[in-house]
Amino acid sequence: MMTAHLQHTIEDKVGLLKAVAEFNHFNEENDPYGEHNFFRFKFEEEWIIARFDYYAPDMEHGSEDATDLSKTVRVLTIMLAIDY
Template sequence: MSASTLRIHLLNDQLRAFPFPPRGEMVLTRVVADLPTDDLSEVLRQVRTFDAFSIDNDPHGEHDFGSFAHNGVRYFWKIDYYDRDKEYGSPNPADPAVTCRVLTVMRADEY
């Protein structure tokens, strides 16, 4: 794993653990945001603690995607890298000074 990939991997893990500035932003789809409090808490806990990374779901080693089930429903989370103005992709996702990370949590059927 390159130093750049390792840095992205670590920044993504930090974002999932604490998804608020200065590390990035979190977006919940309407369906996820409208979950009952206990279900939403569990879904977010599973995003924060996700560690089932494999070559199939993390081929680049960046820890930028995960999938899990809660109450028989499949959920996805995905991290995207934007420039600081969120107009374009980040010029360097390994550099937090030029990157805004956005963590999106959704039901799989919303993808």
């Protein structure tokens, strides 16, 4: 999922998705909780945030166990840092 503001600001959506998929430079500055479910990086002169949320299959509640894929739906949201 991409926020509306990001969709109107970033022209190279394919490049952005590739950058998110290939991201592996986690550190305290861009992954403040060390969980690798939240990170930020610069793309096209904009600060981007990507975060995973873990929902129960009903998509209304948090997952009981984010590591159990039978109990979890993972949602990736990509946004401009100013939207966070």
